[in-house]
Protein backbone atom coordinates (compact mmCIF):
# COMPACT_ATOMS: atom_id res chain seq x y z
CA UNK A 1 0.00 0.00 0.00
CA UNK A 2 1.20 3.49 -0.83
CA UNK A 3 0.33 6.30 1.56
CA UNK A 4 -0.90 9.28 -0.48
CA UNK A 5 -2.31 11.27 2.39
CA UNK A 6 -2.10 11.28 6.16
CA UNK A 7 -4.21 13.88 7.92
CA UNK A 8 -4.72 14.60 11.59
CA UNK A 9 -8.42 14.50 12.47
CA UNK A 10 -8.73 15.05 16.23
CA UNK A 11 -7.54 14.08 19.70
CA UNK A 12 -9.82 12.93 22.48
CA UNK A 13 -9.24 12.03 26.14
CA UNK A 14 -12.18 9.59 26.07
CA UNK A 15 -14.46 7.46 23.95
CA UNK A 16 -17.25 10.06 23.81
CA UNK A 17 -15.09 12.53 21.96
CA UNK A 18 -13.95 10.09 19.28
CA UNK A 19 -15.01 10.67 15.66
CA UNK A 20 -18.43 9.50 14.56
CA UNK A 21 -17.52 7.88 11.32
CA UNK A 22 -17.49 4.48 9.66
CA UNK A 23 -13.79 4.42 8.77
CA UNK A 24 -12.06 1.17 9.75
CA UNK A 25 -9.60 1.95 12.53
CA UNK A 26 -6.13 0.51 13.09
CA UNK A 27 -4.82 1.32 16.54
CA UNK A 28 -1.25 1.35 17.84
CA UNK A 29 -0.40 0.87 21.49
CA UNK A 30 2.55 -0.13 23.65
CA UNK A 31 4.63 0.70 26.65
CA UNK A 32 5.96 4.24 26.63
CA UNK A 33 9.28 4.49 24.78
CA UNK A 34 8.61 1.30 22.81
CA UNK A 35 8.98 3.25 19.55
CA UNK A 36 5.31 3.90 18.77
CA UNK A 37 5.65 7.46 17.49
CA UNK A 38 8.63 6.48 15.35
CA UNK A 39 6.72 3.56 13.87
CA UNK A 40 3.65 5.69 13.13
CA UNK A 41 5.82 8.27 11.37
CA UNK A 42 7.48 5.49 9.40
CA UNK A 43 4.15 4.00 8.32
CA UNK A 44 2.79 7.39 7.33
CA UNK A 45 6.08 8.37 5.71
CA UNK A 46 5.92 11.66 7.58
CA UNK A 47 8.64 12.92 9.82
CA UNK A 48 6.37 14.38 12.47
CA UNK A 49 2.90 12.95 12.21
CA UNK A 50 3.19 11.57 15.72
CA UNK A 51 5.40 13.34 18.20
CA UNK A 52 8.62 11.48 18.91
CA UNK A 53 9.72 12.27 22.39
CA UNK A 54 11.98 11.00 25.08
CA UNK A 55 9.55 12.07 27.80
CA UNK A 56 7.44 9.06 28.77
CA UNK A 57 3.80 9.86 29.34
CA UNK A 58 3.62 12.93 27.18
CA UNK A 59 0.90 11.65 24.91
CA UNK A 60 -2.25 11.09 26.92
CA UNK A 61 -4.88 11.46 24.24
CA UNK A 62 -6.39 9.17 21.64
CA UNK A 63 -5.20 10.64 18.34
CA UNK A 64 -6.96 9.98 15.05
CA UNK A 65 -5.45 10.31 11.59
CA UNK A 66 -7.15 9.69 8.25
CA UNK A 67 -4.98 7.69 5.87
CA UNK A 68 -5.58 7.75 2.12
CA UNK A 69 -9.09 9.00 2.93
CA UNK A 70 -10.23 5.43 3.63
CA UNK A 71 -8.92 4.18 6.95
CA UNK A 72 -7.93 5.66 10.26
CA UNK A 73 -4.70 5.27 12.15
CA UNK A 74 -5.33 5.62 15.87
CA UNK A 75 -2.44 6.51 18.14
CA UNK A 76 -3.43 5.28 21.61
CA UNK A 77 -1.80 6.51 24.80
CA UNK A 78 0.94 4.16 25.93
CA UNK A 79 0.73 2.17 29.12
CA UNK A 80 3.12 1.81 32.01
CA UNK A 81 4.11 5.35 32.78
CA UNK A 82 6.47 5.94 35.60
CA UNK A 83 5.87 9.67 35.66
CA UNK A 84 2.14 10.20 36.04
CA UNK A 85 0.23 9.90 39.28
CA UNK A 86 -1.89 6.85 40.01
CA UNK A 87 -5.18 8.70 39.60
CA UNK A 88 -4.23 10.01 36.20
CA UNK A 89 -2.98 6.60 35.14
CA UNK A 90 -6.28 4.99 36.08
CA UNK A 91 -8.45 7.55 34.34
CA UNK A 92 -6.38 7.23 31.29
CA UNK A 93 -6.40 3.46 31.25
CA UNK A 94 -10.19 3.57 31.53
CA UNK A 95 -10.39 5.57 28.33
CA UNK A 96 -8.13 3.14 26.48
CA UNK A 97 -9.99 0.14 27.91
CA UNK A 98 -13.30 1.61 26.81
CA UNK A 99 -11.99 2.33 23.36
CA UNK A 100 -10.52 -1.14 22.87
CA UNK A 101 -13.51 -3.03 24.19
CA UNK A 102 -16.33 -0.90 22.78
CA UNK A 103 -15.19 0.76 19.60
CA UNK A 104 -17.19 -0.79 16.77
CA UNK A 105 -15.01 0.16 13.82
CA UNK A 106 -11.81 -1.08 15.40
CA UNK A 107 -10.34 -3.35 12.72
CA UNK A 108 -6.99 -4.24 14.31
CA UNK A 109 -4.87 -3.30 17.29
CA UNK A 110 -1.12 -3.39 16.77
CA UNK A 111 0.53 -4.03 20.12
CA UNK A 112 4.14 -2.89 20.11
CA UNK A 113 6.77 -4.90 21.93
CA UNK A 114 10.43 -3.93 22.33
CA UNK A 115 12.28 -6.73 20.56
CA UNK A 116 15.35 -6.41 22.77
CA UNK A 117 13.65 -7.11 26.09
CA UNK A 118 12.63 -10.38 27.69
CA UNK A 119 8.82 -10.66 28.03
CA UNK A 120 7.64 -7.85 30.31
CA UNK A 121 4.84 -8.52 32.79
CA UNK A 122 3.03 -5.34 31.77
CA UNK A 123 2.90 -6.37 28.10
CA UNK A 124 1.74 -9.89 28.93
CA UNK A 125 -0.95 -8.56 31.28
CA UNK A 126 -2.16 -6.19 28.61
CA UNK A 127 -2.34 -8.97 26.01
CA UNK A 128 -4.27 -11.20 28.40
CA UNK A 129 -6.72 -8.39 28.95
CA UNK A 130 -7.02 -7.89 25.16
CA UNK A 131 -7.87 -11.55 24.77
CA UNK A 132 -10.71 -11.17 27.27
CA UNK A 133 -12.18 -8.17 25.52
CA UNK A 134 -11.77 -9.94 22.16
CA UNK A 135 -10.08 -7.06 20.42
CA UNK A 136 -8.33 -8.44 17.31
CA UNK A 137 -4.63 -7.76 17.61
CA UNK A 138 -1.25 -8.37 16.03
CA UNK A 139 2.18 -7.96 17.63
CA UNK A 140 4.81 -5.55 16.35
CA UNK A 141 8.33 -6.12 17.60
CA UNK A 142 10.17 -2.81 17.44
CA UNK A 143 13.80 -1.64 17.23
CA UNK A 144 14.94 -4.79 15.41
CA UNK A 145 18.01 -2.89 14.13
CA UNK A 146 19.44 -2.79 17.62
CA UNK A 147 20.50 -6.43 17.59
CA UNK A 148 21.16 -9.27 15.15
CA UNK A 149 18.31 -10.95 13.27
CA UNK A 150 19.11 -14.17 15.13
CA UNK A 151 18.78 -12.46 18.50
CA UNK A 152 15.48 -10.88 17.43
CA UNK A 153 14.09 -14.23 16.26
CA UNK A 154 15.12 -15.87 19.53
CA UNK A 155 13.44 -13.07 21.52
CA UNK A 156 10.27 -13.38 19.47
CA UNK A 157 10.17 -17.15 20.04
CA UNK A 158 10.44 -16.62 23.81
CA UNK A 159 7.70 -13.99 23.73
CA UNK A 160 5.35 -16.20 21.67
CA UNK A 161 5.94 -19.02 24.11
CA UNK A 162 4.69 -16.79 26.94
CA UNK A 163 1.60 -15.86 24.93
CA UNK A 164 0.95 -19.55 24.20
CA UNK A 165 0.20 -19.98 27.93
CA UNK A 166 -3.30 -18.59 27.34
CA UNK A 167 -3.72 -18.47 23.58
CA UNK A 168 -3.86 -21.48 21.26
CA UNK A 169 -2.90 -19.96 17.90
CA UNK A 170 0.05 -17.60 17.89
CA UNK A 171 -0.94 -14.03 17.00
CA UNK A 172 0.19 -12.55 13.70
CA UNK A 173 3.40 -10.61 14.26
CA UNK A 174 5.77 -8.21 12.53
CA UNK A 175 9.43 -7.36 12.96
CA UNK A 176 10.12 -3.68 12.48
CA UNK A 177 12.73 -0.99 12.66
CA UNK A 178 11.88 2.68 12.38
CA UNK A 179 15.54 3.27 11.68
CA UNK A 180 15.89 0.97 8.64
CA UNK A 181 12.23 0.96 7.61
CA UNK A 182 12.00 -2.81 7.80
CA UNK A 183 8.53 -4.21 8.40
CA UNK A 184 6.76 -1.12 7.05
CA UNK A 185 5.30 -2.81 3.99
CA UNK A 186 4.37 -5.90 6.01
CA UNK A 187 2.18 -3.83 8.33
CA UNK A 188 0.68 -1.80 5.49
CA UNK A 189 0.05 -5.09 3.65
CA UNK A 190 -1.79 -6.43 6.68
CA UNK A 191 -3.93 -3.28 6.82
CA UNK A 192 -4.70 -3.62 3.10
CA UNK A 193 -5.69 -7.26 3.61
CA UNK A 194 -7.96 -6.46 6.59
CA UNK A 195 -9.60 -3.61 4.64
CA UNK A 196 -10.29 -6.07 1.81
CA UNK A 197 -11.77 -8.62 4.22
CA UNK A 198 -14.05 -5.99 5.74
CA UNK A 199 -15.17 -4.81 2.31
CA UNK A 200 -16.08 -8.33 1.31
CA UNK A 201 -17.91 -8.88 4.63
CA UNK A 202 -20.02 -5.75 4.24
CA UNK A 203 -20.63 -6.51 0.68
Ligand code: GDP
Nearest residue numbers: 032033034035036037038052053143177178179
Ligand atom coordinates in the same frame (compact mmCIF):
# COMPACT_ATOMS: atom_id res chain seq x y z
P1 GDP B 1 7.13 6.11 22.01
O1 GDP B 1 7.29 6.71 23.37
O2 GDP B 1 6.67 4.70 22.08
O3 GDP B 1 6.32 6.93 21.05
O4 GDP B 1 8.62 5.97 21.41
P2 GDP B 1 9.42 6.92 20.41
O5 GDP B 1 9.02 6.68 18.99
O6 GDP B 1 9.35 8.32 20.93
O7 GDP B 1 10.89 6.30 20.55
C1 GDP B 1 11.55 6.21 21.79
C2 GDP B 1 13.05 6.22 21.56
O8 GDP B 1 13.43 5.04 20.84
C3 GDP B 1 13.52 7.40 20.70
O9 GDP B 1 14.78 7.80 21.19
C4 GDP B 1 13.63 6.81 19.30
O10 GDP B 1 14.60 7.47 18.50
C5 GDP B 1 14.06 5.38 19.60
N1 GDP B 1 13.58 4.46 18.56
C6 GDP B 1 12.31 4.29 18.17
N2 GDP B 1 12.22 3.35 17.21
C7 GDP B 1 13.47 2.90 16.98
C8 GDP B 1 14.04 1.90 16.09
O11 GDP B 1 13.36 1.23 15.32
N3 GDP B 1 15.40 1.71 16.18
C9 GDP B 1 16.17 2.41 17.02
N4 GDP B 1 17.49 2.14 17.04
N5 GDP B 1 15.68 3.35 17.88
C10 GDP B 1 14.36 3.59 17.85
